[in-house]
Amino acid sequence: MNDNKKQCDLCGLDVEVEGFELKTIEGDKRFCCEGCKGIYQMLHEDQVLAETPDDAKN
Numbered sequence: 001m002n003d004n005k006k007q008c009d010l011c012g013l014d015v016e017v018e019g020f021e022l023k024t025i026e027g028d029k030r031f032c033c034e035g036c037k038g039i040y041q042m043l044h045e046d047q048v049l050a051e052t053p054d055d056a057k058n
Contacts, residue, residue, distance in 0.1 A: 008032040010040045023049040 006015045009029040020031040022040065024047045031037040041048055 006030050008036050010036040023051070025049065 007013065008015055008031050010031055013032040015030050015032050017032070020034060020037045022029045022031075022037060024044065026047060029040060031040065
C-alpha cells in the first residue's frame with residue numbers, strides 16, 4: 001500500500017492520473033478527474049491563477 005498518494009483537493013479520492021492540476025494563490029491543487037478540477041475552478045475562480053502557454057498541455 002502506498003501511503004504517499006496525493007488526494008484530490010475537492011473530493012478526497014486518490015489522484016491516480018496526472019494532468020488535472022490548477023495553480024492557485026494558495027499553491028498548486030491536484031484533482032482526481034476533470035470534473036473535480038472544473039468544479040473547484042468554478043467555486044474558487046477568484047483564487048485560480050491564469051495559465052501560461054507552458055502550463056497548458058495538449
